[in-house]
Amino acid sequence: MAPGARPVLSIRGLRKSFGSVEVLKGIDLDVRARELVFVIGPSGSGKSTLLRCCNRLEEPTDGSILFDGIDVLSPRTDINAVRRRIGMVFQSFNLYPHMTAAGNVMLALRRVLKKGRAEADAIARAALARVGLADKAGSYPGELSGGQQQRVAIARALALEPVAVLFDEPTSALDPELVGSVLQVMRELREAGMTMVVVSHEMGFARAAADRVLFMDQGEIVEEGPPAQIFGAPRHARTRAFIEQIVRH
Amino acid sequence: MTRWERFLDTFFNVEVMARYLPKIAEGFVVTVELALLVVVSGLALGLLLAVVRTLRVRVLNALIVLYVDLFRALPPLVVIVLVYFGGPAAGWSPSGFVATWLSLAVVLSAFAEEIFWAGILAVPRGQWEAARSTGLGALQTLGWVVLPQAVRMTVPPLTNRTIAITKGTALGSVVAVSEILSSAQTAVSFSFNPSPLTLGAAAYLVLFIPVVMLGRWVETRFAWKR
Numbered sequence: 001m002a003p004g005a006r007p008v009l010s011i012r013g014l015r016k017s018f019g020s021v022e023v024l025k026g027i028d029l030d031v032r033a034r035e036l037v038f039v040i041g042p043s044g045s046g047k048s049t050l051l052r053c054c055n056r057l058e059e060p061t062d063g064s065i066l067f068d069g070i071d072v073l074s075p076r077t078d079i080n081a082v083r084r085r086i087g088m089v090f091q092s093f094n095l096y097p098h099m100t101a102a103g104n105v106m107l108a109l110r111r112v113l114k115k116g117r118a119e120a121d122a123i124a125r126a127a128l129a130r131v132g133l134a135d136k137a138g139s140y141p142g143e144l145s146g147g148q149q150q151r152v153a154i155a156r157a158l159a160l161e162p163v164a165v166l167f168d169e170p171t172s173a174l175d176p177e178l179v180g181s182v183l184q185v186m187r188e189l190r191e192a193g194m195t196m197v198v199v200s201h202e203m204g205f206a207r208a209a210a211d212r213v214l215f216m217d218q219g220e221i222v223e224e225g226p227p228a229q230i231f232g233a234p235r236h237a238r239t240r241a242f243i244e245q246i247v248r249h
Numbered sequence: 250m251t252r253w254e255r256f257l258d259t260f261f262n263v264e265v266m267a268r269y270l271p272k273i274a275e276g277f278v279v280t281v282e283l284a285l286l287v288v289v290s291g292l293a294l295g296l297l298l299a300v301v302r303t304l305r306v307r308v309l310n311a312l313i314v315l316y317v318d319l320f321r322a323l324p325p326l327v328v329i330v331l332v333y334f335g336g337p338a339a340g341w342s343p344s345g346f347v348a349t350w351l352s353l354a355v356v357l358s359a360f361a362e363e364i365f366w367a368g369i370l371a372v373p374r375g376q377w378e379a380a381r382s383t384g385l386g387a388l389q390t391l392g393w394v395v396l397p398q399a400v401r402m403t404v405p406p407l408t409n410r411t412i413a414i415t416k417g418t419a420l421g422s423v424v425a426v427s428e429i430l431s432s433a434q435t436a437v438s439f440s441f442n443p444s445p446l447t448l449g450a451a452a453y454l455v456l457f458i459p460v461v462m463l464g465r466w467v468e469t470r471f472a473w474k475r
């Protein structure tokens with residue numbers, strides 16, 4: 001599905017410092033509806049921080065973020081209302097260990113969207129079915145494989161019908177044989193037209209699914225372009241060096 | 250009398266025991282009331298303080314830490330005596346029962362706050378982030394995600410501490426609360442025979458063995474599959 005013209009996420013001059021260390025040095029980024037933007041870059045380049053600024057898990061130092069027309073950084077914005085419309089998937093899943101898979105998905109449906117038990121349960125089951133885990137609704141995270149846990153986490157994000165989903169290295173904590181199942185879910189999401197920003201080093205997936213790849217280094221977007229260009233013919237020396245290094249692994 | 254007979258007469262004089270059983274039973278009821286009040290109010294106050302501490306308001310946190318350190322350092326008996334004998338000087342004359350209850354509750358709350366707080370800190374940051382990223386507020390995250398996990402982790406140390414402090418209800422005997430120990434001591438001074446103390450000890454066992462067992466049950470009940 002071709003990306004729409006309307007930017008869902010519009011970031012301008014985004015800066016973030018931790019103490020005296022500037023981790024994001026003026027990021028400009030537009031993500032259009034139904035677009036899948038891939039973000040790569042060396043460890044410590046600020047990829048996670050960029051994602052976490054989008055829903056203010058990290059408080060930016062400067063800049064502006066518009067999400068679906070809402071000024072995310074305005075003090076008048078109800079940040080919880082914004083957050084429930086931006087899905088977030090973490091490297092370490094972060095499932096609630098004391099709740100079943102269905103309970104994990106239902107929590108925000110019940111407490112944020114204030115849905116009744118029956119309705120929340122039905123939505124949770126549908127979301128779990130969507131990630132291929134209809135039969136695991138009653139399982140606790142500890143009883144699930146890493147790949148299954150990450151798919152529950154994706155279901156938890158999807159159940160709130162987000163406008164966009166941010167993925168922070170969704171497969172890098174997984175054993176290699178479990179990566180495929182998570183990527184499969186992400187591929188289906190993309191085909192369904194979900195707007196996604198994905199931090200990951202799964203190059204095969206990026207080549208097949210990404211509209212655009214950004215290369216970040218030292219808090220800046222060094223280069224961006226279609227996957228074929230970034231992986232095949234990078235313009236900047238830093239990008240080239242990084243691509244060579246991950247290809248070798 | 251043989252030694253053995255003297256031993257039996259001293260600690261297990263059936264006639265004396267039978268005579269003072271009703272008094273000890275009354276003391277038992279008082280101890281149970283006191284213990285329940287201490288446990289409920291002490292744990293509730295400790296939890297409340299730990300929750301307030303998560304708001305990370307500097308001044309409040311400094312006060313909480315001061316309170317916690319103070320009442321963890323003071324021997325419970327000192328607190329009880331201070332409240333009971335010092336209270337009237339400040340224009341407040343609590344009964345021995347109230348003085349013991351409040352003192353032990355405050356001491357328990359100080360330990361409980363510290364234990365709850367350690368439990369809250371032990372919940373990984375990712376749990377907060379996951380919950381907040383779905384739009385849950387700070388207190389909702391605390392209530393639905395963090396505290397259920399924190400409380401599970403804290404059940405063993407909390408049970409131990411609660412039992413230890415609840416046993417301090419015996420200190421009420423110093424300020425004229427007719428709980429188990431004080432009833433037993435009174436009985437001893439009337440009967441010139443220590444057997445009521447044996448009865449008192451038995452009463453403590455009857456009270457606390459089920460509590461210890463309940464603690465163990467709660468521990469297994471609250472464990473979840475990881």
Ligand SMILES: Nc1ncnc2c1ncn2[C@@H]1O[C@H](COP(=O)(O)OP(=O)(O)OP(=O)(O)O)[C@@H](O)[C@H]1O
Pocket residue numbers: 018023041042043044045046047048049050
């Ligand atoms: N809470 C924090 N306090 C201080 N420094 C931080 C904090 N979070 C991140 N940093 C620093 O910010 C920089 C960027 O971190 P970030 O996690 O965004 O990088 P990344 O590109 O996601 O790296 P990785 O590939 O290792 O996940 C790093 O130098 C990191 O040490």
Ligand SMILES: [Mg+2]
Pocket residue numbers: 047048049168169
């Ligand atoms: Mg990262």
